[in-house]
Amino acid sequence: MRKRTPLLLLFFFFLCPVGASPSSAPDITITPFKIGQGEVGLLTIRKNGEAKPKVIWMGKNTALIEDKKNGIWWGFIGADLTTRPGRYTLHVRLASDHDQYSKTIRILSKDHGIRHVTVPREMVELDAPTLKRVMQESRKVRGILTRSDEYPLWSGRWILPVAGRVVCPFGCRSIINGVERSPHSGVDLKAAEGTPVMATNKGTVALVANHFFSGLSVIIDHGGGIQSMYFHLSKALVRIGELVEKGANLGLSGSTGRATGPHLHFGISLNGRMVNPINLIQISRRF
Numbered sequence: 001m002r003k004r005t006p007l008l009l010l011f012f013f014f015l016c017p018v019g020a021s022p023s024s025a026p027d028i029t030i031t032p033f034k035i036g037q038g039e040v041g042l043l044t045i046r047k048n049g050e051a052k053p054k055v056i057w058m059g060k061n062t063a064l065i066e067d068k069k070n071g072i073w074w075g076f077i078g079a080d081l082t083t084r085p086g087r088y089t090l091h092v093r094l095a096s097d098h099d100q101y102s103k104t105i106r107i108l109s110k111d112h113g114i115r116h117v118t119v120p121r122e123m124v125e126l127d128a129p130t131l132k133r134v135m136q137e138s139r140k141v142r143g144i145l146t147r148s149d150e151y152p153l154w155s156g157r158w159i160l161p162v163a164g165r166v167v168c169p170f171g172c173r174s175i176i177n178g179v180e181r182s183p184h185s186g187v188d189l190k191a192a193e194g195t196p197v198m199a200t201n202k203g204t205v206a207l208v209a210n211h212f213f214s215g216l217s218v219i220i221d222h223g224g225g226i227q228s229m230y231f232h233l234s235k236a237l238v239r240i241g242e243l244v245e246k247g248a249n250l251g252l253s254g255s256t257g258r259a260t261g262p263h264l265h266f267g268i269s270l271n272g273r274m275v276n277p278i279n280l281i282q283i284s285r286r287f
C-alpha cells in the first residue's frame, strides 16, 4: 500500500486545476460550521500575501478585516429569519490567483420561541395618516440598511450597549394583542429609564429620529455592511454624520414608541439581514 502512495499523489496533482492544488488552497474556516436562521458565523481566511481576498455570501460582498497578529482576515456571515434552510455556497477569490474557492455552509431551521405582548389598541390598529408615517419611516430605515459604507470602521470585539440581561430574545414570534406580527428583529435588554447607551463598535451615526414604533432611535453604520440599532431612547446625544468610537455614549434608554416599559431594543443588520446581536458579540470575543 505504501509503495502506491506516490502514484496516487501524482494522479491527484494532475486532477487539480492550476492554483487549486492542495498546497495553495486557502485555509478558510467558518465557526460554527452550521448556522441557524437569524444567526451569525465567524469567517476566517489565513493570509496568503498582503491583498484582501474577495468573499461573496448570498450574492453580497462580505467585508473582511485584518488580524496581523494571527495572520488572518476575518468577518461575519449570517442568515436572517427568512433564509430558507438548506445548503449555501460561500465564494472566495484571492487577489493573488485567478481561481475561485468555495465552501458549502448549511443553514438550519431555528425555533426562537414565542412572546405575547399587550399594548394600547392605537399602537396596532393604525389610522391612515399613522400608517403612511410608519411606511415612510420603514422605507427610510430600509434605505440606511442597504447603503452601508464600503470600508469597515469596526474592529476587534463588539460590546453590549448596556449591561442589562436579555428580557426578550431575538427572533421570537410576536403575538401583539392576540395577532401575530413580525418576529422580534433584535434583543430587548433590561435598562432602567436614563441608562447610558454605548456604541457596540466604531461607526458613523446614520439616523437620529423619532419613529412611531421604535421611538427615539439611533442607527450607527459600522461600514462593510453592518449597522446597529438602538430604539426607545429617552434622549439622543449624537448627531447624524458624527463618527463615534466603540463605547461612546449615544443617548439614554427609555420607553418611547411602542414599548411596554423602559428597556433598550438593540439590533444588528448584516448586509441587510437582521441577525442575533448577542450571537455576533459572542463570536467576536475571540479577538
Ligand SMILES: [Zn+2]
Binding pocket: 168, 184, 186, 187, 188, 264, 265, 266
Ligand atoms: Zn425589541
